Amino acid sequence: MSSDAVVLETVGLAKRFRSRWALRDCTLSIPTGRVAALVGPNGAGKSTLLRIAAGLTRPSEGTVRVLGDVPATCDVMQRVGYLDQDLPLLDGFRVREMLRFAELTNPTWDMETATRYITQLDIPLDVRVESLSGGQRAQVALTLCLAKQPELLLLDEPAAALDPVAREDLLRLLMQQVADHGTSVVLSTHALGDVVAICDYVVILCNARVVLSDDIDFILESHRFFTGLSHDGTALPAGVTVIDEQRTTRGTTFLVRVELPVDEERWQLQRPTLDEVVLAYLRSGVAGARHAQSSGERDSNGERR
Amino acid sequence: MNDYRPGIHFRLDSRSGIAPYRQLVDQVRQAVESGQLRGGDQLPSVREVVTQITINPNTVHRAYRELEHQGIAEGRLGLGTFITPRAGDVTAASSRHTVVADLKQWTEQARELGLSEDEMIELLRRLLNRDERVSS
Amino acid sequence: MTWTAWRQQRAQYLAFTLVALLLAAWMFITGHHEQMAWSRYLAAPCHGGDGFPASDNLLCVTQQSALSQSWFGSSLVSYTTLAFVPLFGLVLGATAVAHDLQNKTVRLVLTQSQSRTRWLASKLLVNAGALVVVLVPLSLVSSWWIRAAHYAPRLASKAFPLAGPVGVTYALFGFALAVAFGLVLRRVGWTLAVGLVLVAALLLNFPNQVRPNLVSHDVASVSSTRVTKGSASGFYSSGGPPATALSLSSAYEAEGTKDVPSPSSMKAAATEMMQCEHQESFPSCESKLKMVMVQIYIPDSEFWTLQALEGLIYLALATLLSAGALVGVRRVRA
Numbered sequence: 065m066s067s068d069a070v071v072l073e074t075v076g077l078a079k080r081f082r083s084r085w086a087l088r089d090c091t092l093s094i095p096t097g098r099v100a101a102l103v104g105p106n107g108a109g110k111s112t113l114l115r116i117a118a119g120l121t122r123p124s125e126g127t128v129r130v131l132g133d134v135p136a137t138c139d140v141m142q143r144v145g146y147l148d149q150d151l152p153l154l155d156g157f158r159v160r161e162m163l164r165f166a167e168l169t170n171p172t173w174d175m176e177t178a179t180r181y182i183t184q185l186d187i188p189l190d191v192r193v194e195s196l197s198g199g200q201r202a203q204v205a206l207t208l209c210l211a212k213q214p215e216l217l218l219l220d221e222p223a224a225a226l227d228p229v230a231r232e233d234l235l236r237l238l239m240q241q242v243a244d245h246g247t248s249v250v251l252s253t254h255a256l257g258d259v260v261a262i263c264d265y266v267v268i269l270c271n272a273r274v275v276l277s278d279d280i281d282f283i284l285e286s287h288r289f290f291t292g293l294s295h296d297g298t299a300l301p302a303g304v305t306v307i308d309e310q311r312t313t314r315g316t317t318f319l320v321r322v323e324l325p326v327d328e329e330r331w332q333l334q335r336p337t338l339d340e341v342v343l344a345y346l347r348s349g350v351a352g353a354r355h356a357q358s359s360g361e362r363d364s365n366g367e368r369r
Numbered sequence: 370m371n372d373y374r375p376g377i378h379f380r381l382d383s384r385s386g387i388a389p390y391r392q393l394v395d396q397v398r399q400a401v402e403s404g405q406l407r408g409g410d411q412l413p414s415v416r417e418v419v420t421q422i423t424i425n426p427n428t429v430h431r432a433y434r435e436l437e438h439q440g441i442a443e444g445r446l447g448l449g450t451f452i453t454p455r456a457g458d459v460t461a462a463s464s465r466h467t468v469v470a471d472l473k474q475w476t477e478q479a480r481e482l483g484l485s486e487d488e489m490i491e492l493l494r495r496l497l498n499r500d501e502r503v504s505s
Numbered sequence: 506m507t508w509t510a511w512r513q514q515r516a517q518y519l520a521f522t523l524v525a526l527l528l529a530a531w532m533f534i535t536g537h538h539e540q541m542a543w544s545r546y547l548a549a550p551c552h553g554g555d556g557f558p559a560s561d562n563l564l565c566v567t568q569q570s571a572l573s574q575s576w577f578g579s580s581l582v583s584y585t586t587l588a589f590v591p592l593f594g595l596v597l598g599a600t601a602v603a604h605d606l607q608n609k610t611v612r613l614v615l616t617q618s619q620s621r622t623r624w625l626a627s628k629l630l631v632n633a634g635a636l637v638v639v640l641v642p643l644s645l646v647s648s649w650w651i652r653a654a655h656y657a658p659r660l661a662s663k664a665f666p667l668a669g670p671v672g673v674t675y676a677l678f679g680f681a682l683a684v685a686f687g688l689v690l691r692r693v694g695w696t697l698a699v700g701l702v703l704v705a706a707l708l709l710n711f712p713n714q715v716r717p718n719l720v721s722h723d724v725a726s727v728s729s730t731r732v733t734k735g736s737a738s739g740f741y742s743s744g745g746p747p748a749t750a751l752s753l754s755s756a757y758e759a760e761g762t763k764d765v766p767s768p769s770s771m772k773a774a775a776t777e778m779m780q781c782e783h784q785e786s787f788p789s790c791e792s793k794l795k796m797v798m799v800q801i802y803i804p805d806s807e808f809w810t811l812q813a814l815e816g817l818i819y820l821a822l823a824t825l826l827s828a829g830a831l832v833g834v835r836r837v838r839a
Contacts, residue, residue, distance in 0.1 A: 099425050118616050120839035138620050146616040152609050154513060165509050169617035205613075212618065232423060239419040243426035261383045262425045281388065337384070 069096040070132070071216045071248040072117055077126035079112050086112040088272040090126070094250060094265060098279070099242060101259050102252035103342055104269035110252035111149060113269070114218045117250075118146035131216060142172055145209030149220040151201050153193040159204055160189040163211075170212040178211035181237065199230025206234060210241050217241075219251035223258050235262055256342055266338070268345045275345050280338055287341050288326070289334040290318045301326055308344035319344040376413065377406060381422050389424060393432035394439075401441060401456045402464065408454035412442060439463070506619060506627040510601075511635075517600055518635050521593045525643050528589060531582050532650040535575065539654035542572050579654050586647055587666055591704050594636055594676030598683025599696040601628045602830075606691040611839045625684075625834045629827055632680055640673045647672075659808055660751035662712035669812040674819035679704045681826035688830055688837055711815070717753055719814045720807045722765045724799040727755070731788060740787075746802035753801045760795045 070093050077090040087109040094100050102110045115121045116128055119136025133140045153162055159182060167173045182189060187200050196204065202222060209217060217238075223231040239262055241247055253259050256266075266283060268276040276283070287307070290300060300306070303324025310317045319336060326333070336344075377400045381389055400406040413421070415429045433450050436442035441456040453459075479489050511518070547553040551565040602625070605611040615621055647667040651659055659668035666672045682703060687696040729742040746752060757774035758766045766774065774796060781790035791797065803811075 097427070099427070115612075115839070118612075120612055120615060122836070122838075136615075136621075138618060141616060142618040144616075146612070148609065148612040150609050150612075152613040154509075154610055154613070155608070156516070157512070161512065165512075166617065168508055169506055169614075169619050171618060208613075236420060236423045239423055239426060240416060243416045243419045243429075257383075261381055261389065262423060264425050264427055284388070 070094065071096050071098075071130070072250060073129045074113075075127050077113070077116065077128055078124050079109075079116060079121070080124045085272050087116075087123075090269070090272070090274050092267055092274050092277040094248075094267070094277070096248050097246060098265040099249040099263045100251070100265035100267060101256060101263040102250055102267045102269060103256050103346075104252075104254065105346065106254055108269040109272045110254075110269055111220050114146070114220045114250070114252055118144065118218050120146075142170065142212070143215045145212060145214035145217045147205055147209050147217070147219045147222055149224065151205040151225075153201065153205060155194070156192065158190055158192050159187060159196075162193060162204060162208065163189075166208045166212065172213050174211050174213060178207050181207045181210065185233065185237075197230075199226050199233065202226055202230065202234050203237065206237060210237070213245065214247060217247055217249045217251075219249065221252055221254070223253065224255075231258060235259070238262070256339060260338055266342065268342060270346055270349050275349075276341075283341055284335065284338065286322050287336055288320060288322055289336055289340075290320060291315070291332045291334060301331070307341075308348045379413075379418055379422055379424075381424055390428045390431040390435065393418075393429065394435050397432075397436055397441065398460050398463075401452060402460045406452050406456075408452050408456055410452045411448075412436075412450040412452065414449055506624060507631050509614075510627045510631040513605075514597065514600055514632070517597060518639075521596070522639050524589060525593075525639050528582065528586050529643055529646045532586075532646050535578055535582055536650040536653035539572075539575055539579065542568065542575060543655055546572060575654075576656075579656050582650075583647075583656060583663060583667060586643075587663070587672075590640060590643075590666070590672040591675045591679040591708060593640070594679030594681075595683045595697060595700045595704060597632045597636065598680040599687055599693050599700065601632055601680075601687070602684050603687030603691060603693045603696040606687065606837070606839075607693055615839050621834045621837075622831055625831055629681075629684065629830075633677060636676045636680060637673060640676055641670060644670045644672050658749045658751065658805070660749070660803060660805060660811070662716075665712070665716075665811070669808070671812045671816045671819070674816040674823070675704075675708060678707075678819040678823045678826075681823040681830070685826045685830045685833075688833055715818075716811060716815060717751075717803065720803060720810055722753065722801050723750075723804055724758075724763065724765050724801055727798045727800050729788060729798070731786070745800045747805070749805035750802040753803065755798060755800050757796045757798055760797045765801060766799070 072092070072094045074093075075091050077087055078085060079087040090109070090113065102113065104110050112121070116123050117130050117135055119130075119141065128135060130140055131143055135144075154165060157165065163175065163178050163182070166178070167175055179189075182204065185200070185203050187196070187203060193201065193204065202225070206219075206222065209219075219238075222238075223234060226234060238249065242249060250267075251259060251263075264280050266276065266278065266280055267274060290304075300318065300320065301324075304320040304322050304326065306318050306320050308319045310319075319341065377397065379393055379396055381392060383389070385392070387395075397406065397412065406412075412433065415426050415433075418424060418429045419426050433442060433444070436450075437444060440453060440459045442450050443453050444450050476489060479492075484492075545551075546565075546568045550561045551557050551568055554565065554569060557565050605614060614624060644667070648659075648669055650656070651664050651668045657664040659665060666675065679700060683696055683700045686699050687693075690696050690699065723746070725744060725746045727742050727744045729740045732739060732741045756766050756771040757778050758764075758770065759774070777794060778791075778796060780794070781787055784790040
């Protein structure tokens with residue numbers, strides 16, 4: 065697979081439920097080999113985006129391509145694993161029968177690996193899924209996705225309902241899979257702190273729109289705090305876009321995205337942490353969306369608005 | 370435990386502003402400098418690190434590549450990543466490099482404050498003398 | 506996927522098979538019991554109630570009341586079976602699809618490496634198979650029982666579904682309906698409710714509105730004789746269709762014609778017969794006008810034709826609904 069390969073690509077993707085737009089004008093292009101965090105407040109459209117990518121629902125507008133192909137075709141579904149927020153398992157089935165179900169419906173299923181994952185986690189094979197704890201349920205549901213050897217994993221808030229220990233176990237299982245098979249991962253979360261250690265790519269969704277989508281390293285390189293300036297921001301140099309501003313009595317701190325080189329000696333600059341960048345984008349919300357065309361995206365349409 | 374491996378136990382501080390791969394590199398360097406790791410010792414495999422600290426495997430790959438680039442580690446195909454024999458020298462050299470760079474920065478700061486060259490030399494000599502007096 | 510489809514509904518299959526076995530057992534018992542009672546009643550001395558010596562009065566009356574009591578039991582088992590068969594189909598259909606949509610497990614099954622069409626097709630085939638495997642033997646038992654228990658002529662609406670395999674097609678229709686509505690309504694409860702209403706509406710109206718029109722009819726003339734005994738007098742009618750026939754309606758027509766009267770000729774004849782309204786002797790008025798009363802009926806020989814035609818209609822409906830579901834499943838939001 066070339067390094068230009070893209071695992072998930074959307075252009076102008078939109079989805080409406082009756083009168084509400086769950087996604088609006090969503091354009092992103094996640095490259096292969098990443099562990100991407102899809103961040104945003106509840107209701108921002110993260111679950112909708114993942115479900116569209118998994119082929120469970122159709123977009124109202126726009127296009128989506130998963131591993132270069134239309135979602136929900138048989139070929140694509142073999143190479144993609146999806147884990148829903150509710151961690152659905154079949155009622156009344158035992159764990160062993162869940163594995164059998166996955167074996168029968170996935171030609172690339174690896175039963176040995178699946179059984180190893182389950183037994184390593186001390187989950188008994190003969191217990192019914194209703195009797196599993198929340199963490200065990202998540203592990204089984206994740207194993208069902210992992211053991212079919214997918215190239216891409218789509219995980220909808222996998223750690224949301226779990227206590228810290230169970231969350232750690234789940235993310236470790238996931239990282240072992242990535243280490244062994246180079247799987248690309250897109251996982252959604254409303255708490256970035258839980259997953260920041262494992263992600264190297266971030267997509268921020270706010271008010272049904274993508275406001276930022278890029279490698280974390282690039283984001284940290286291209287954003288700076290300008291501190292101690294006057295309130296109106298006219299003193300800022302050219303080639304920066306303001307994302308957010310924080311006023312104090314001593315002046316205003318601006319978080320900016322830097323597009324042209326800035327003389328770091330002349331200005332009081334600080335490097336933000338990822339949390340601070342994400343928070344700034346979420347705070348500025350739709351206003352940020354106007355400016356935030358990430359220069360990492362190869363958008364051939366040019367400027368929007 | 371069937372084979373003894375002088376280990377390094379990585380720790381990750383996701384709250385600090387330092388990139389995760391950088392933290393791993395620094396921890397290996399410190400281990401080499403302190404003698405915890407010596408030439409020929411094997412670094413944990415990517416998978417082992419991932420099992421220890423739930424980190425993105427790409428981060429580990431990157432850190433190990435950086436260590437190779439710096440000459441502190443080397444990958445042996447099929448076997449793993451090992452500390453190079455000259456790693457101790459490399460870290461010492463770059464520590465030296467850091468000390469020199471720090472000194473450069475200090476002289477610039479001193480100059481900005483208005484110290485003359487003679488004043489700076491005097492300051493340095495007094496510090497060294499003080500050290501001598503302490504040690505003697 | 507067939508294993509999964511079966512395993513998901515295993516509890517329903519077991520429960521309904523159990524009920525079917527119980528119904529079959531009930532029918533065996535009551536059928537044999539009825540058969541015994543009838544053969545005793547028909548044999549000497551009671552001869553089926555067709556004249557017996559006064560000394561056997563008590564015996565024959567007892568036998569007769571035993572027969573009518575067991576007839577009540579027969580009603581119970583027959584109506585239970587009549588309700589059970591389409592209900593089996595409805596419940597399987599509702600739990601096959603609406604259940605997965607309701608508790609969101611559809612998000613698990615549709616993200617495996619198989620198309621939605623294949624998923625639904627497995628469910629359709631496995632469940633149709635289960636219905637056939639359980640209900641065909643049950644229909645064999647029930648058709649034996651109809652004869653053994655002398656329940657009713659097999660063309661009668663309450664006996665017709667039990668006397669042949671057409672009941673299986675009711676269940677298949679109910680199943681396909683519940684699958685199709687399950688895709689749209691996405692809730693087991695609502696699917697069952699809507700399914701019950703629609704299936705009941707069709708099953709209850711079909712015998713009167715559709716079934717008689719599927720085959721041609723026969724006529725048999727009925728003559729009525731005036732009988733006077735002492736001070737009481739009345740009419741005694743004789744002739745008419747055989748006991749095994751399904752009587753539809755009666756009408757007047759000109760003597761000598763043996764055709765089935767058309768609605769217009771029935772109306773004309775009825776108008777003409779109004780002349781006889783206040784006549785003293787109705788029969789003599791009839792013969793003066795050369796009109797004879799006829800009973801329109803469907804003979805027993807049409808039984809298998811009716812079973813086949815009705816079965817095909819229900820199967821066609823089931824096929825249409827299933828095809829619609831297979832097409833529509835691609836657009837369902839999971």
